[in-house]
Amino acid sequence: MDLEEKLRILGGAARYDVSCSSSGVRRPARAGKLGDCARYGVCHSWSDDGRCISLLKVLFSNHCVYDCAYCANRASVSRPRASFTPRELADLTMDFYRRNYIEGLFLSSAVWVSPDYTMERLLLTARLLRQEEGFNGYIHLKAIPGASPELIRQAGIYADRMSVNIELPSEGSLRLLAPDKRKEDILGPMGEVAEHISANREERKRFRRAPAFVPAGQSTQLIVGATPESDLRIVELAEGLYRRYGLKRVYYSAFVPVSDDPRLPRLESPPLLREHRLYQADWLIRHYHFTSGELLDEERPQLDEQLDPKSGWALRHPEFFPVEVNRADYEELLRVPGLGVRSARRIIQARRVHSLDFEDLGKIGVALKRARYFITCRGRYYSGARVSEEEIRRNIGTLCGTSRGRAGKANQLRLFGDDGGLRGVEDAITSASGEI
Amino acid sequence: MGVILVYDGGFEGLLCALSRSLEEGEAPDDILPVGAGAQGSLFADQVVVEADPECAMRMCSRVCECVSRRALRKCLYAFLSEEEGREVRILEYLRLGFQVGAEVDSHLHRDFVRAVRDMARRTAHEAHRMRGFLRFRLLDGGMYYAPMEARCDVLRLVAPHFARRLEGQDWIIHDLVRGWAALCRGGEPSFVEMPELAVDLCERERRVQGLWRDYFRAIAVAERRNPRLQKNLMPERYWRMLVEIPREH
Numbered sequence: 176m177d178l179e180e181k182l183r184i185l186g187g188a189a190r191y192d193v194s195c196s197s198s199g200v201r202r203p204a205r206a207g208k209l210g211d212c213a214r215y216g217v218c219h220s221w222s223d224d225g226r227c228i229s230l231l232k233v234l235f236s237n238h239c240v241y242d243c244a245y246c247a248n249r250a251s252v253s254r255p256r257a258s259f260t261p262r263e264l265a266d267l268t269m270d271f272y273r274r275n276y277i278e279g280l281f282l283s284s285a286v287w288v289s290p291d292y293t294m295e296r297l298l299l300t301a302r303l304l305r306q307e308e309g310f311n312g313y314i315h316l317k318a319i320p321g322a323s324p325e326l327i328r329q330a331g332i333y334a335d336r337m338s339v340n341i342e343l344p345s346e347g348s349l350r351l352l353a354p355d356k357r358k359e360d361i362l363g364p365m366g367e368v369a370e371h372i373s374a375n376r377e378e379r380k381r382f383r384r385a386p387a388f389v390p391a392g393q394s395t396q397l398i399v400g401a402t403p404e405s406d407l408r409i410v411e412l413a414e415g416l417y418r419r420y421g422l423k424r425v426y427y428s429a430f431v432p433v434s435d436d437p438r439l440p441r442l443e444s445p446p447l448l449r450e451h452r453l454y455q456a457d458w459l460i461r462h463y464h465f466t467s468g469e470l471l472d473e474e475r476p477q478l479d480e481q482l483d484p485k486s487g488w489a490l491r492h493p494e495f496f497p498v499e500v501n502r503a504d505y506e507e508l509l510r511v512p513g514l515g516v517r518s519a520r521r522i523i524q525a526r527r528v529h530s531l532d533f534e535d536l537g538k539i540g541v542a543l544k545r546a547r548y549f550i551t552c553r554g555r556y557y558s559g560a561r562v563s564e565e566e567i568r569r570n571i572g573t574l575c576g577t578s579r580g581r582a583g584k585a586n587q588l589r590l591f592g593d594d595g596g597l598r599g600v601e602d603a604i605t606s607a608s609g610e611i
Numbered sequence: 612m613g614v615i616l617v618y619d620g621g622f623e624g625l626l627c628a629l630s631r632s633l634e635e636g637e638a639p640d641d642i643l644p645v646g647a648g649a650q651g652s653l654f655a656d657q658v659v660v661e662a663d664p665e666c667a668m669r670m671c672s673r674v675c676e677c678v679s680r681r682a683l684r685k686c687l688y689a690f691l692s693e694e695e696g697r698e699v700r701i702l703e704y705l706r707l708g709f710q711v712g713a714e715v716d717s718h719l720h721r722d723f724v725r726a727v728r729d730m731a732r733r734t735a736h737e738a739h740r741m742r743g744f745l746r747f748r749l750l751d752g753g754m755y756y757a758p759m760e761a762r763c764d765v766l767r768l769v770a771p772h773f774a775r776r777l778e779g780q781d782w783i784i785h786d787l788v789r790g791w792a793a794l795c796r797g798g799e800p801s802f803v804e805m806p807e808l809a810v811d812l813c814e815r816e817r818r819v820q821g822l823w824r825d826y827f828r829a830i831a832v833a834e835r836r837n838p839r840l841q842k843n844l845m846p847e848r849y850w851r852m853l854v855e856i857p858r859e860h
């Protein structure tokens with residue numbers, strides 16, 4: 176099989192992995208090596224589904240001995256199979272990198288022969304790139320569930336980021352849909368990587384030249400909509416992963432039906448809007464210090480599809496508002512619907528020299544579409560009067576109409592953008608950030 | 612009768628023009644690059660300001676000391692945005708800067724502070740895009756060649772990035788819009804005029820490009836197809852620089 180065919184099969188097979196981030200590590204260029212890494216990461220292209228391409232994201236092999244129901248590569252289906260060699264992958268990575276197509280390699284794999292055999296192939300590829308080719312760009316490696324700790328430790332020496340995909344948000348679902356994988360096979364490697372990372376951090380405090388272990392941290396991915404877990408369960412799980420394992424990112428992937436296995440739900444289209452709301456909730460937890468308990472509870476275990484989670488929280492907490500923009504601290508500003516990091520910083524910067532009114536806010540580029548219901552400027556509400564909750568709900572109730580007759584097509588819905596203009600949910604969806 | 616200051620079109624020249632109007636204390640009607648002001652005005656004299664490297668250097672250190680390094684950088688980036696009217700905005704920004712010091716950036720309620728910030732941001736953004744969108748093609752003879760069509764004059768900003776990262780690789784970044792290029796054969800990049808260049812791709816190049824296109828198509832999830840989002844993030848004006856071409860085309 177020629178390389179073109181392999182790339183089509185194994186690139187295509189990797190497309191359901193959401194992560195393509197190349198950020199989180201800064202590694203200056205070094206003499207005799209090719210490449211560097213910028214902390215902010217670089218996107219090189221955007222594919223037809225609007226997702227950023229930053230890394231060459233491929234499976235090493237799609238031969239699989241396991242049989243997970245939700246997966247297109249499971250053992251029981253017949254489909255074209257292929258495997259790279261470490262040499263082929265190293266050459267591809269170097270060729271693409273030299274042409275500025277990519278920031279580096281994201282290498283994952285199906286479980287070919289056995290977890291250890293597969294993990295070894297990934298390790299060999301990374302070692303070839305780092306040691307023989309002198310590649311100094313970004314490498315993201317999958318930790319294969321069930322692989323031995325020693326292989327995972329070695330891989331972490333070459334990788335900037337590692338990830339183990341949890342995929343299914345509960346043990347019960349895992350048992351049902353991925354019978355070959357045990358919970359420990361997934362959490363084991365994740366725990367080991369987490370331990371090595373924190374040990375390495377201590378070591379580097381004492382010896383600054385000690386080599387870094389997985390400096391950009393770990394991430395994982397959860398499939399949304401293939402199994403019955405509520406948003407509450409999912410958000411709690413993510414929160415726990417951030418706390419207990421120090422994960423850098425949890426990605427959410429709207430379930431795309433790839434088989435007619437009777438254990439799987441029938442969906443007309445992937446639940447993109449739900450995925451989008453989860454990213455928003457995740458963003459609130461990571462950047463704005465919200466807790467899962469503030470966003471969801473047993474009485475309301477699902478995120479409101481009609482309203483972004485911050486607006487939802489704000490409407491449930493009228494006692495927190497209004498927030499006076501000339502006095503509120505940064506954290507308080509961040510809790511205002513419609514204000515994000517950038518707006519909050521601008522407000523704080525501008526008010527140092529000038530007391531702000533609504534007109535000033537507009538001028539410095541703060542969108543008032545949603546925020547105006549929750550703030551005061553010099554003690555005054557926007558256009559003088561307070562409005563009722565229903566009215567707020569109606570006005571920001573972010574969705575302002577669905578295109579009839581195309582049921583289920585979440586990306587036909589329209590949203591108010593932060594800039595106050597209309598924009599498609601589609602523009603926010605699939606950006607995998609959830610920034611609000 | 613007002614004056615219009617005419618400078619040579621470069622950043623150094625602009626600094627000299629700015630220095631002069633700040634010293635004189637009288638605001639010029641306009642500051643224009645040579646050539647742009649040819650139509651002249653009945654009500655203003657045109658005064659040509661010579662670019663003087665020493666004067667420009669002095670101005671730089673004054674801005675750094677009395678305002679901030681950040682402000683100087685902002686002025687440079689705003690200048691590189693090539694937006695019409697940027698010179699006078701920069702002048703107003705610096706004039707306030709010399710009054711209030713580093714705090715000038717907080718005066719966002721003033722139009723020109725915002726204007727300078729926005730122009731600077733546009734340039735920075737464009738430079739960042741180029742770091743992503745440039746595509747090098749391997750030519751016969753071992754040189755890597757990347758054509759560039761950027762909206763702002765970012766060549767000097769992006770060249771050092773590639774000099775660091777593509778160690779041991781010879782390359783040219785060709786700014787097709789402005790007719791010049793950065794050239795790097797190890798070490799520091801140099802800058803040369805380059806109106807046009809006929810290039811011959813090497814044999815292997817076509818194969819690698821084909822592989823990249825294969826990958827580009829394979830990685831998209833059909834069920835999530837979203838050309839509008841794709842275009843927002845990767846505007847069509849850059850597609851000619853790319854090797855991969857989005858589906859519709």
Ligand code: SF4
Nearest residue numbers: 239241243246249285
């Ligand atoms: S282990 Fe499961 S999810 Fe992974 S490739 Fe094999 S079948 Fe698919």
